[in-house]
Amino acid sequence: MPEQILPFYVVCDQSYSMTDHLDALNDGLAQLHAAVGTDPVVADKTRFCLIGFAGNAEVLQPLCSPSDVVNLVGLATQAGTNFGAAFALLRETIEDDVAALKADAHQVYRPAVFFLSDGHPTDPAAWPGAYERLVDPDWAARPNIIAFGIGDADAATIGRIGTFQAFMSRGGVSPAAALHGFARALTTSVVRSGSDGDLLLRVPTQVAGFTALRVDQL
Amino acid sequence: MGPLGDAQLTDLAAAATVAEGGQGTVFRLARPAGTLLKLYHREVAVLAGELARLIDLPARETVATRTAWPSGRVFHRGRCVGLLMPAAPDRFTTTIAGRPRLLELQFLLYPRRAMWAELALPTEDERRGLAAGYLELFRELHHHDVVLGDVSMRNLLWTLSGGPGVFAIDCDGFRVAGRPPAVRPADTAGWADPAGPRELTLDTDRYKLALLTLRILLGNHRVTPEEVRGKPLLRGRLGPALSLLAARAAEPGRRPAAECWLAALS
Ligand SMILES: Nc1ncnc2c1ncn2[C@@H]1O[C@H](COP(=O)(O)OP(=O)(O)OP(=O)(O)O)[C@@H](O)[C@H]1O
Numbered sequence: 001m002p003e004q005i006l007p008f009y010v011v012c013d014q015s016y017s018m019t020d021h022l023d024a025l026n027d028g029l030a031q032l033h034a035a036v037g038t039d040p041v042v043a044d045k046t047r048f049c050l051i052g053f054a055g056n057a058e059v060l061q062p063l064c065s066p067s068d069v070v071n072l073v074g075l076a077t078q079a080g081t082n083f084g085a086a087f088a089l090l091r092e093t094i095e096d097d098v099a100a101l102k103a104d105a106h107q108v109y110r111p112a113v114f115f116l117s118d119g120h121p122t123d124p125a126a127w128p129g130a131y132e133r134l135v136d137p138d139w140a141a142r143p144n145i146i147a148f149g150i151g152d153a154d155a156a157t158i159g160r161i162g163t164f165q166a167f168m169s170r171g172g173v174s175p176a177a178a179l180h181g182f183a184r185a186l187t188t189s190v191v192r193s194g195s196d197g198d199l200l201l202r203v204p205t206q207v208a209g210f211t212a213l214r215v216d217q218l
Numbered sequence: 219m220g221p222l223g224d225a226q227l228t229d230l231a232a233a234a235t236v237a238e239g240g241q242g243t244v245f246r247l248a249r250p251a252g253t254l255l256k257l258y259h260r261e262v263a264v265l266a267g268e269l270a271r272l273i274d275l276p277a278r279e280t281v282a283t284r285t286a287w288p289s290g291r292v293f294h295r296g297r298c299v300g301l302l303m304p305a306a307p308d309r310f311t312t313t314i315a316g317r318p319r320l321l322e323l324q325f326l327l328y329p330r331r332a333m334w335a336e337l338a339l340p341t342e343d344e345r346r347g348l349a350a351g352y353l354e355l356f357r358e359l360h361h362h363d364v365v366l367g368d369v370s371m372r373n374l375l376w377t378l379s380g381g382p383g384v385f386a387i388d389c390d391g392f393r394v395a396g397r398p399p400a401v402r403p404a405d406t407a408g409w410a411d412p413a414g415p416r417e418l419t420l421d422t423d424r425y426k427l428a429l430l431t432l433r434i435l436l437g438n439h440r441v442t443p444e445e446v447r448g449k450p451l452l453r454g455r456l457g458p459a460l461s462l463l464a465a466r467a468a469e470p471g472r473r474p475a476a477e478c479w480l481a482a483l484s
Contacts, residue, residue, distance in 0.1 A: 034314075034316070034317050034333075037315065037331075037333040038314045038317075038333050038334055039324070040324045040325060040327070040331070040334075040371075040439075041324050041328075041371055041439075043331065044328060044439075065331070066333070067331035067332065067333040067334070068331055068333070069333075070332050070333060188238050192240060195372075195407075198407075
């Protein structure tokens, strides 16, 4: 049955600096998946994809209906923090996913990307080019990006990546607490957006443990 | 003087966050057990007087075991910022994917998926029992002139333990016909009255009741009376009495009351 679909992409930094927080992050993602996957209305209208990146980027959970996948693949740390690889993979993945959804006669809403990093990109010269292709105004499926920075992330970089909203974890807030806030914000966004009749992207304006760098509504 | 259950926010101790809603955050209180606090988001307009009126309504008694009827208002610095209500009884909760989950109406209206494979869904007879449960609840409220306003697949709960039973949460949008609601409810997509009335009335409630009954019986989240009228296959599944009511539900002003559906179901 053709539906109106809102695809969500969660893109997580899994570089070595995340090692100590990986359990908290995987747990947060499992909670997000459980909340969204056991909500028939939301599961019917959304699709979910998980991408991990370090020196390379990989699709850990290909775009799926959140209620069809029982166990989510977890993140595992590697060397490097290559933002460019993440953005390039995102562009390619979204392009293929949107084409596949349309081939199934679905109406597809502008995808949403939740981007999370705790560090500085190791490819400072290369990533802006890949990013520009991802947010290219001439590309109809360019996603809305909500960026979250934790720990040592650079506020200016995170602010530049978020096209919709950007958040930096507050000093003094532990990464585990910030990741908890990240997972809750994600869940609230997906559930609210998916149950909205018009499938508007609804992201909370405040996220526990974070400072909002910018709040742009379309 | 307000209702007896009114409280000051500073006197309450939240034990845990239950959920984040569109209009407020719901907390479980440390004391008294089984009491929840809904704290409205800043931007939500609350009519404190209407909320007091709702809390003191006599209708409350007759539906007390089937609704999370507000029991008191919560004030902070002189402003009404929230309400107190009973938590849904345990039998309206289940465990899915290792986590507690309310048994929401939505599970009855979508095909089963891998994530809730373990959930026990009702048989045809139990579906009729659940539909009758919601119809009786609406009948009781309408009898007292209370309009529910919005029907949402998350705010109506069901259970099969101890026989089919129903429970309604998010009751702050209920109002006596002709009064404004304490808090404006959402107009849930897919459940709106196609006649597009300016105010929600008993007639719009009756349309939503038709959607609710047909959708539960047919296990379909988007079937409408209009569709039933045009599809012999659906009418065949429902039988002549219910099909006749569905046809009437498609006509604003002629929509059947809860009693009519109950008679056709029995
Ligand atoms: N009485 C209750 N018992 C158990 N859980 C409840 C109760 N009331 C609310 N909740 C939980 O809190 C959530 C939000 O509550 P509610 O629907 O009242 O808030 P809301 O802000 O009006 O939400 P929305 O407008 O999104 O439906 C519910 O979906 C439910 O999970």
